[in-house]
Amino acid sequence: MPSQPLVEICDLNFAYDNRAILKGINMSFPKGKLIAIMGLSGCGKTTLLRHIGGVLKPTKGHVKVDGKIIHELDQEGLYAMRRKMGMLFQFGALFTDMSVFDNVAFQMREHTDLPEDIIHDLVLMKLHAVGLRGTHKLMPAELSGGMARRVALARTVALDPMLIMYDEPFAGLDPISLSVVGNLIRQLNDALGATSIVVTHDIQESLKIVDYVYFISDGAIIAEGTADEIRASEVPFVRQFVHGETDGPIPFHYPGGDYSQDLNLRA
Ligand SMILES: Nc1ncnc2c1ncn2[C@@H]1O[C@H](COP(=O)(O)OP(=O)(O)OP(=O)(O)O)[C@@H](O)[C@H]1O
Numbered sequence: 678m679p680s681q682p683l684v685e686i687c688d689l690n691f692a693y694d695n696r697a698i699l700k701g702i703n704m705s706f707p708k709g710k711l712i713a714i715m716g717l718s719g720c721g722k723t724t725l726l727r728h729i730g731g732v733l734k735p736t737k738g739h740v741k742v743d744g745k746i747i748h749e750l751d752q753e754g755l756y757a758m759r760r761k762m763g764m765l766f767q768f769g770a771l772f773t774d775m776s777v778f779d780n781v782a783f784q785m786r787e788h789t790d791l792p793e794d795i796i797h798d799l800v801l802m803k804l805h806a807v808g809l810r811g812t813h814k815l816m817p818a819e820l821s822g823g824m825a826r827r828v829a830l831a832r833t834v835a836l837d838p839m840l841i842m843y844d845e846p847f848a849g850l851d852p853i854s855l856s857v858v859g860n861l862i863r864q865l866n867d868a869l870g871a872t873s874i875v876v877t878h879d880i881q882e883s884l885k886i887v888d889y890v891y892f893i894s895d896g897a898i899i900a901e902g903t904a905d906e907i908r909a910s911e912v913p914f915v916r917q918f919v920h921g922e923t924d925g926p927i928p929f930h931y932p933g934g935d936y937s938q939d940l941n942l943r944a
């Protein structure tokens with residue numbers, strides 16, 4: 678990966694109490710790229726994003742964003758850094774008691790001194806970018822799930838972030854919305870000249886749009902590469918993931934006692 682990294686993760690370790698969640702993660706996110714972090718539920722993906730956002734502090738190692746070690750920033754520095762980050766949380770819930778317009782305007786009003794007429798134009802531009810300018814007067818309850826997710830994308834990029842993080846942006850979407858959202862993630866990244874990280878377990882959609890993929894299992898990187906490299910990977914876990922095989926390193930059967938004995942016990 679040739680260009681200068683915006684985010685560098687160096688020997689990142691993290692534990693909740695004594696339970697190790699991240700175990701020596703090294704990653705590099707070059708400027709302008711779209712990178713996916715994939716793995717099964719509970720492998721530590723969200724925990725990783727929370728370190729980049731400075732919500733959690735590493736047990737060991739560090740995360741550097743734009744040349745600064747995140748956990749060494751003071752409150753003011755962290756606040757300034759977070760203003761340059763956009764985050765789409767899992768399910769990207771909108772404020773239900775605010776119109777689409779006000780949802781997208783929220784961060785602009787909170788974090789800038791921009792006059793209302795400028796905010797008005799910026800909000801419409803962001804909504805236009807996700808194809809939903811016509812919805813600005815609607816309430817979230819009047820949107821389909823796919824439209825709501827697109828409004829959430831517009832809200833995420835409201836302040837033109839240099840780094841955009843998406844936590845499960847495809848969850849719960851129908852196949853068409855999924856593809857629309859995937860393409861928008863790519864387009865928004867490129868139009869803003871941003872760097873984007875997509876945390877997901879939706880491999881097929883991600884492989885269509887990303888530049889690079891990291892695979893995490895049990896808190897460690899087990900494979901990485903371009904979409905083509907991942908598709909061709911011979912790592913058994915990755916193969917099982919990419920080809921949707923029901924059995925492999927991730928067993929179909931939850932560990933149990935001897936089957937015949939279990940049946941006899943019931944008889
Ligand atoms: N506040 C917490 N206290 C203790 N353990 C936690 C806490 N938050 C998460 N964990 C545990 O840390 C592990 C990693 O969680 P994380 O949310 O990072 O996984 P994930 O890969 O993002 O999963 P998912 O795809 O389900 O969101 C899980 O086993 C989870 O149970």
